[in-house]
Amino acid sequence: MGAPRPAEGWGAPQTADNLPGGLSGTPEAARSRTTAAGTRVRMTQVEGKRALMDNDTSKPPKIACEKICKTFIQKGTQQVHVLEDISLEVFDNEFLVILGPGQSGKSTLLRIIAGLETPSTGRAILDGREVSGPGPDRGLVFQSYMLFAWRTVLGNVEMGPKLQGVGKKERREIAQHYIDLVGLKGFEKHYPHQLSGGMKQRVGIARAYANNPQVMLLDEPFGQLDAQTRLFMEKETERIWQAEKRTVIFVTNNIDEAIILGDRIVTMVGKLPGRMGPAYPVDLERPREPTDMRFLKLRYAITEASELVL
Ligand SMILES: Nc1ncnc2c1ncn2[C@@H]1O[C@H](COP(=O)(O)OP(=O)(O)OP(=O)(O)O)[C@@H](O)[C@H]1O
Numbered sequence: 510m511g512a513p514r515p516a517e518g519w520g521a522p523q524t525a526d527n528l529p530g531g532l533s534g535t536p537e538a539a540r541s542r543t544t545a546a547g548t549r550v551r552m553t554q555v556e557g558k559r560a561l562m563d564n565d566t567s568k569p570p571k572i573a574c575e576k577i578c579k580t581f582i583q584k585g586t587q588q589v590h591v592l593e594d595i596s597l598e599v600f601d602n603e604f605l606v607i608l609g610p611g612q613s614g615k616s617t618l619l620r621i622i623a624g625l626e627t628p629s630t631g632r633a634i635l636d637g638r639e640v641s642g643p644g645p646d647r648g649l650v651f652q653s654y655m656l657f658a659w660r661t662v663l664g665n666v667e668m669g670p671k672l673q674g675v676g677k678k679e680r681r682e683i684a685q686h687y688i689d690l691v692g693l694k695g696f697e698k699h700y701p702h703q704l705s706g707g708m709k710q711r712v713g714i715a716r717a718y719a720n721n722p723q724v725m726l727l728d729e730p731f732g733q734l735d736a737q738t739r740l741f742m743e744k745e746t747e748r749i750w751q752a753e754k755r756t757v758i759f760v761t762n763n764i765d766e767a768i769i770l771g772d773r774i775v776t777m778v779g780k781l782p783g784r785m786g787p788a789y790p791v792d793l794e795r796p797r798e799p800t801d802m803r804f805l806k807l808r809y810a811i812t813e814a815s816e817l818v819l
């Protein structure tokens with residue numbers, strides 16, 4: 510397991526003068542294609558060549574959503590059509606961001622992949638098998654911290670391995686490793702109420718990692734944080750993911766967050782039912798600089814094509 514590393518800085522900002530030939534995300538360069546799963550995606554000419562980024566797309570996808578529709582029944586009879594025809598592939602160790610406005614069904618889709626909801630039609634596939642319920646192969650981090658208030662940081666993080674029957678010494682080592690990795694060394698004996706929002710979400714991330722999941726599912730984990738802490742946590746998320754790669758699906762309604770973090774951004778559009786919108790590979794080196802002209806152009810392209818308001 511890799512040793513914890515300090516957070517890295519943003520690096521030198523780029524200007525229009527030092528941009529390479531192709532610019533990301535220009536709307537006029539956008540074109541459509543259809544993935545194997547049938548998703549209409551909008552790609553730029555430059556980025557389209559590197560579609561789906563550096564992930565090995567010759568292998569079957571780690572996760573696939575096949576024509577998922579979801580309708581909830583409320584108060585016995587009232588139907589709420591939340592998701593319509595969602596097809597999506599996520600590749601091993603890919604950092605996929607699902608970007609969409611409120612009530613476009615993002616959480617519902619993530620919960621279906623997590624096995625916490627069942628689709629009305631269609632299916633979610635993990636490693637070639639249909640998802641039929643939750644499992645330790647998927648780590649979840651939610652917007653609300655969902656920590657055990659009566660347990661310390663260490664107690665929260667070691668809970669997963671404990672439930673899996675891992676012995677005390679080993680689970681302590683696992684928990685300590687992830688506490689160190691998320692930058693909470695020294696806070697092992699603190700209780701959640703003694704932590705800031707960002708620290709609580711670090712505990713949530715460490716707790717999810719401690720189960721050694723192959724897939725991390727994060728649902729707007731930084732939505733409750735102030736802008737500065739949020740940016741810091743985005744950089745931390747990138748650092749942690751680079752230290753210990755996993756297949757990540759990260760849900761957000763924040764365009765900047767999506768571009769900072771994603772290998773690829775899949776947008777969701779519409780309010781009830783939510784549908785797939787264009788997808789955008791993010792062909793920018795990490796760490797990403799929001800003042801980089803290519804960042805801004807991609808931001809513009811996504812904003813223009815989506816219903817999101819800046
Ligand atoms: N269990 C449920 N029963 C009935 N309706 C539900 C249920 N869960 C979600 N919904 C409805 O589905 C719609 C989409 O909700 P969802 O939470 O998936 O959207 P979202 O894109 O995550 O929104 P936000 O960005 O606000 O978190 C909402 O109108 C919500 O009321």
Ligand SMILES: [Mg+2]
Nearest residue numbers: 615616617728
């Ligand atoms: Mg949500």
